[in-house]
Structures are given as C-alpha cells and as structure tokens.
Amino acid sequence: MADILCPVCGKANPEGSEICQYCGALLKNRGTEPLAPIHPGEMPTPKKTSELERTLPGWLRNIRKGDNSQAQTTASPEQPAQNEQPAPPPAAPPPPPPKKDEPPVDLLAGLSQSDEEEEEVPDWLASLKTNLPGGSVPAPEPAATEAEQPADWLAALQGDSPSQQPAPDLPAADSGVGSGSFSFNQAEESSQQASDDTPDWMAALNNPPAQNTPAPVQPAPTEPASGGTDLPDWLGSLGNEAPQQPAAGAAPTADDLPSDGDLSGWFSGLDNAGSAPAAAPAGPAGDLPDWMAGLGEAQAAPPQMPVENTPAESTQTPSAPAMSEPASPAEASDDGLPDWLAAAVADKTSDEAPPVEPAASAKAFSTGALEEVNLGANDAAQVPDWMAGLGGSTVPETTTAQPEQPVAPPIEPAPAPGVSGADNLDWLSELAAGTPAPSQNEPAPAAMESAPPAAPQQPAPSFEAPTPQAETPPPAATPAFENNQNLDSILSMDMPDWLAGFTPTETDAAKTPAGQPGAAPAADADLSPASLPSWVQAMRPMEAVISGAEGGEEDQNVEKEGPLAGLRSVLPAHTEAPGSRKPKAYSIKLQVDATQQAQAALLENLIASEAESQPIVTPKRVVTIRPLRWIIAAVLLLAVLIPAVLGLSFFPAPSQEPENEIGKFHSLVESLPDGGPVLLVFDYQPGYAGELEQAASPVVRHLVDKNMRLALVSSSPTGVLMSENMMDRIQAELSNENKPPYPAGDKYVDLGYLPGGEAGIQVFANNPRVLGNDYTGEPGQDLWNTQALAGISKLSDFGTLIVLTDNPDTGRMWIEQTGQALQGQPMLMIVSAQAEPMIRPYYDSGQIHGMISGLAGGTVYEEFTKRPGQASQYWDSYGASMIAAELLVIVGGAWALVEHLRTRRMEQQLEEDEA
C-alpha cells in the first residue's frame, strides 16, 4: 500500500487521500484560490487535487522538506521523545504556473493527494511510535488491527500514545515529546504567541503539539466501524475516531469551555466535527443530498464504540451530562431534518453520553464536506474515494482515544442547531473530516482543547484543535521548541496570497454561535473569493483603491519598464497630448503706429545718448579783477567823502509831502500831547546803525523836544545797546545845544531786552509790566513807579508805539502782536530802506500810521521838523555815492558787455580759423 505522507505532520495517509487525516493539511495543493462553496443540493465535483501541491507556499513546502530530512537524520527510536519534531512537509516540486481558468479549488485537499506521490513511508515515521513517550507502552491494537490494515507507523503512533503511560515516566520538559504530532492546544498557545495575523489553524499546523497535548489522547483500540470496507486501512481506523468525540466531549464541562469568541471558527468546527452528527440534525439539513444523509448515519454508528468499550466512561467528569445536552436540540429539530441527519441524530443521541451543552454554545461546523464524510460512511459510491474512506475510519480511532482521557476537559458543546452543513466551507469540511485522524491519539477536540496541564504527558501525535484555554506548560528548551519558534517566526510574516482565499466569512461563520445573528448569514455561505478579511484587505496594495477611484482597470496603466514595472496607475497617464491643437498663427511683423515708432525712436536716442561720452564742460573761470574792486571801492569812497569833507551841496533836499508816510508820521508825533508816554522799540542791528540812526534821530529828537516820556525796549539783544547809544546821542545833542539833559527815570526808562520773540512781544503787549527792572537805573527800582512810566499799566496807555527795525519780519511781528493791544493807538515805523518794500503794505493797509525809511526818510523828517541833522549832512554823500554806483553799474555793465561780445567774436573767429 502506497501511503501518502502528510507534508505537514509527516504522517502517512491512505492512498487517494487529499487531506491529511491527522493534521487536516492539504496533501496536494492546486492553487491559492478558495474552493467554491458547495451549496446544498449540489453534488460535489471530484477534483484532482494533486495539482494543488504546487500552489503551496514556499514555507510550507520547506517545512515539508525539512521534516523529511530531519526525520531521516534525527528521528530514531533511541532519541528521546522531546527531540521529536513535527514532520516537516517534504519539499514540494516547483509550482507550475497557476491555471487561472480553473475554478477555486480546495487548498488543503491537495495535501492528501500529495502524499500519494510519496508512496514510500519514511523510516522516521515508522519509528515515531518508539520515539514517543508512550512508545514503550503498547498501544491498543484493536483499532489498528480492526481497521483494515492501518499503516504500521500509524499503529506505532497509536501505541506511542502516553495515555496509558503513567505521567511520572516523562519529565516535565518532555511534555513536548509528542512534538511530532500537532496539537490544537499547542497551536492555540502558539497562535497567541505569534502575530495576530496568523490564523489559528495555521498556528496549529506549525506548532509542535506534543507539549500541549492533553492527556485524553488515547490509542484505545476500538472496534472499527462497520462501513467503509473499500477504504484503506488507515481511513478505516480514522473513521472510527469520529464517534469517539462525543464520548470525549462528555469529559469536559461546559463551564470550562472557552467562549465562542475565543475559539476560532474553524476550530469550533473541528470540535464539532466529532460531534457533527449531533449538530447536523439541528441544521437545515433538508437541503442536503442523500449521500450526506448517509454520511450522517455512518458517522453516527461509531460513537457506540467509545462509549461502550473505552474506559472514557469511567473518566467522565461531572460535566459529562452537559455533553448530552446537544442531543436534545437535535431531537427537537428532528422533524425538519433530512433522513440522513435524522438517522445521525438518532444514532448519536442513543450512543453518546448525555448532551453537555445546549446548542446555543455549540460551534456550527457541520460543513458540507463533513457531511460528505458522513455520507461516505454509508454511501461511498457517491463520495470521492478518499472522502469515503474518511467516514469509515473515524469510529475506531475515536473510540481508542476515549478511554485514555484521565480528566475530562471542558468540551465544546454540540453544534448549534441553527447551523447547517451547508454553512461550512468545503475545505473546512474536509479538514473536519480529517480531524478524526489525530483523534486516534486523543479522544476528541473538546477534550483536546480543555486538557488540563497535569496531563500533557500525552506524547501521542495528536491533531488537537487549538483552544484559547489550553493551559499547557511552556515547552522546554528542546529542538522541538526551537523549531516551534522558527515556525512562529515564519507565521508572523505577511500572509501569503493563497491565504487570502480564506475569507473571514468562513471563519466567522464557524465562530459565530448559533444563537447569534451572525450565524444566519452563514447559511448563505455563498462566499465570494473576493471577500477578503479585513486584515487582508488592509494589506492589499493601493491598487484596489486607485482602480476604484479611477473607475476601472481599463483606465489604469501598468508600468512595463523601470523600477515601477508591474505597478498600476502609479504615474498619471495622458490620454491626449497637451498640444494637440494647432497653434494659432501670429504674424511676426511688428505692428506699431507712428506714435509708438516716435516713442521707440526717442527711447533709442536716449539709450544711445547714454552710451555716448559727454564732453566735460569746464565752467569758465571767474577771474577776479582785484583792481576793479579797488577802483569801485575808491570811487564809492570818494563819492562819499568828497561831499562830506568839502561840504558841498549838490543835491536838493527831498520834497516834503504831508500826505505821504513821512508826513503822517510827523503829524502823529506832533499830535501827541507833550509829556505823554511813548514806547520806542529798538530792534535793529549795529550794522544798520549808520542808516537807522540818521532816520530815527530826528524822530527821537522830536519826541525829546516835545518832552515825551520815553520807554525803551528791545526784542533784540543788541537793540538795548542801540537804544542806549541813541539816547547818548540825544544827550550829546542836547548837551551841544546847551539844553538840559533828558534824565533817565524821569524822562525815559530803558526796559531792556524783551526775550521770547513773538511770545515775548505778546506778553509785553498784554502786560507791559512784565519788564520791571531798569537796565540803566538803580537796582531794585520799580520802573513802573517812575515818572516816565507813571500811569502806564497797559500798552494802550502809551500815546504811540514807534518801532525802529531793519528787519521786515521784526516789524511784521510787532505789527501783528501789538495791533490788538494798542487798542487804536497809532503805530509808527522807522525802517531801513531795504525793509521798506515789505513794511509798506502794512502802511498801505493802515495797520501802521506812519513810516520813515532810510536816510532819505530821515532827511525829509528833518525838513518837517525844521531841524537839520546828520541826515541832511549825509544827503550829498549819499547822493554822490548813489550816482557813482549807478555810473559804475552802467559803465561797468557796458564795458562787460563789450568785452563779452569781443570775446565771443574772437572765439568765433578762432573757431573759423580752426575750421
């Protein structure tokens, strides 16, 4: 007989098997695409799953390959059990290019087929029996012998089961002795250690289960199932394992069971695989075909064996009655069940222990594939060969495991009644069908998942379902442990593509309890291969998003070259050239009008002129003719001195016009009452003293002659000196005339300097008493109590205001600041000849009532007073100098003009000569 070695567990499977009976691995892999779901009523299509072998992932093939090599090198009867490693799958041949036109195939189904290619049983497998801790203990032979020639190695494995071996025989570290087999408990633990991305069943496949293998795995020999005569031996023994599960399920209590959420869906299905007959009637099995109904009958028969013949009955825990509870819902739904399910339920309930749990907590794993297994037990003609063999071999295997379970662990309750076999996927069904194979070493998945830590000395290579509650001691530092870590590291990698086919719906459907709403959609398990789990979808490239955004793959461009080769829609594609439109033709001829051309020409000229170097025009040197200066000075000096020295009178006195400013000035002074106060402002510079003193002296003398009380003030620092000088001059004249002096304090007071400019004038105009000290008087004398200022408290108390200034601004300032304070009192001005044009407007406007300008004004005023003074003496000198100046200007200008013309003519002549 050519057995097929499982690439995962390394165990031999009967020829023609597609799924490993021990680990449920696909013996031949055809591809990565998930199997198309088999709907109720559909007949399964026989497939050649050997092609699936090539689609196995590399790591899985490596495991297989490594297992073979390691088994050949390390596995020996002398080696301790803890060194045993799970048989890695043999190296798979290089996968052929996937056939895209093929429908979704069963992935794990190929595992069984792959073993067909390996017809030779390796030695290590044969020696597994002796290597296991319980190898010394003879395994119960009935199951192996009665099950139509099971494989030798399988028989040895059964004999290795530590169930009959006392626990002290094995050290604690040897709990992993049975690492050659896969334990679901172990897988659950390793799945917790591994990344969450790894499915539980994958973790179970890659973890050495022996460490966590619960005790209940018993190779107790049981009677083989009645059916399945066509099946190979190992399948016959495998088929006997299925019935043991109900018995094993009686061992654990429902309280000890993990919640449904903790269990992976498929594992729940595996748990229920053993008790599938009890759960099948609860589902809507009416849609199942007849062959599946027969499967139920075939699977229902074996449970009698473990219940009756195995010592599991004596080891049942008080929770065993709970195990019988699933039978009740099965009975309740008996009416709606198909015949085969009804028969299965009837057999199950009659043979098994009392139901343990209500159907609400049961896992729905009554897949169609499982039903096929059941069907194959009775109607092998309608089931694939390998499937048919599964059904018949379950009974004896399960029965052998039952008695060895020392303590009944919590058992997975019966499957939910509401979940039908059609809710499960084919691959899960096949996997479930394979679950009885490992059960030859352990009673049932329920017992496996709840195996207490005290019983891990079961070294039997069991295919235990991973359970979260598997509290097994950590594996010792053995090669098996290291290998387990390696497998974990491999599993922690990104999920291969072929795993994407296992949609969450499949697992969720199994996970979801029957009583939850999630179980209902499982009935429509028409899963699409595209429905990926969320974590797989998260791993998908952005291609899906991009394609969805762009509206289809037709619009996407696949890069064919470069580093982006193979990627799609990573670069924007231009379906149309941007410059496809013919550009408009523009004329290159410049269209400008005359104005623009003129402006352009002007600009061009400007630019050109900037580039041209300009000749440096040297200004004409101003030649100072010093002799001319001396000549002019001499002429002026002579013109002044000659009339003054010689006493010549060439120039007639200016005419007296009473209506002019000088005449009005004189009239106002004459109109002042004698002895009245007069305010005199001396605001001229010493440089203009020669002019202003000649113009002001006749006025002051006139005032003195009128015995006016004079108050002298100056807004210029030098004005004080000018006023003092003026009074000295008057005193001198008086002295020369033998007249009494004009005493200060009595006749006049010098108020001194008035600071502040306009502000000071404004202050003084509003309150003349701000100036309280006499500049020339005695210190501490109150000027305002003097005779000169008697009765003066404000500016308007003065009879008149006479301003002597050479600056028109100063005259304007006094006019503006004191005009209001005078309150109608006359203001008179004695100004320099140069300031006359600027002050005359004020005279013309009536703001000032009289004005004397320069020497000429003084001379005229002397004529009015009939007192010739220095102004009259200087008049001829003044006239002569003016004429001299006029002549100089005329003669000099004429000479300069002639000289200029001559020079110009000479230059022109020179230019002509040069030309």
Next chain:
Amino acid sequence: MKRIFPVFNAVIAIAAGVIVLAGYFLNIFMLAEFRIVILQVAALLAGVAVLIGVGNLISVHLQKIRQQKPGAIYSLVLLFFFLMTVAVVLVANSVPIFLPFEKILLNGIMVPTEISLMAILAVTLLYASVRMLRWKIDVKTILFLVTALLVLVTTGPWPIPSIDLLLRTFNVIIQVVAAGGARGILLGVALGTLTTGLRILFGADRPYGGK
C-alpha cells in the same frame, strides 16, 4: 514711556496753542491770564535758549581751539572778546567807572565793524553788477541789472531838480510794483503761518518731537 511722552507733548502743545489762539478772540479774563502765563513760560524758555546758544557757541570754539583746527585763531579771538565784553558789562553795571569801556566796546568795535561789513557789501554788489554782463548775457541777467539800476536811479538824489522830480515820480511807480511783490510775499507768509499753526493745533506737525 516712549509712547507717553510724544502724546503728552502733543497734548501740551495743542492745548497751549488753542488757549493762546482763543485769547485773541475771546475776552475772558481767566483765559487771558492763563494765556499770559503760558506766554511768559515761553518767553523764559526763549531766554534760556539764548543762554544755551551762548554756551554752545563757547563749547564749539573751545573744541576748535583744543583740536587746533584751521581757523582756531579766530575762535580764540572770539572767546577772548566774548569773555571781555561779559566781564566789562557785568562790572560796568555795578561799577560806573567801567561804563566808558562798555561804550567803547559798542561804538568802537561792534558798530563800526558791522557798518564796515555793510560798506564792503556795497562795493561787492557794485563789482558784481559791473561784471555780470561779462560773465553771462541773457534776458534774466539784463532784466535784473536794469531793475537794480532803476531803483538806484529813482531812489538816489539827483543834482538836477527836474530830473530828480521826474525820477521820484518814476520811483513811486517802481514802489508800487515793489509793494505789490512784497504784499504777495507777505500774504504767502501769512498763509504759511496760518497753515502751520493749524497743523500744529491739529497735531499733524509736531516740531516738538514725536510722530
């Protein structure tokens, strides 16, 4: 403080301006008194400014002498006569004997010096007038020279009475023209002063500092 001071200065300036301006038009005693106080403060500050100017003049010339810059000798002469004049005037106020020295400083130095400068100015102006046509001959130059000549002719006396009378009549015409120009200038000054005053009152211009 950098923000407070400019605002504070502006408030003071505008308030003082408004008060002084209102004092011209409103016959309110308190307002007039307050205006006088403000003006007195301004006059005192102006007097202090003169002293500060004198002090600045002394420091500048002292620095010039100390650094021996070109013309330092003139600075030395200036400072010498400045100190001498101050001393003489201060002493002359208290000691009458020193009064002649004060007169000498005024009538012997200050007045003749400044008058001499005016005489040199007359010679320089005449020289420039004579040479003007030599340097440049154009309409403006000729017009300027003719105008100056007419003013001289019409202002100065002439020995011939008929010509003198004619010229004086002609001078009246010239004075009218001159008066018109001067009045325009005065109007411009008045408008400028008014505008400046309003801008200061409104705070647009702050010659006292600040933005």
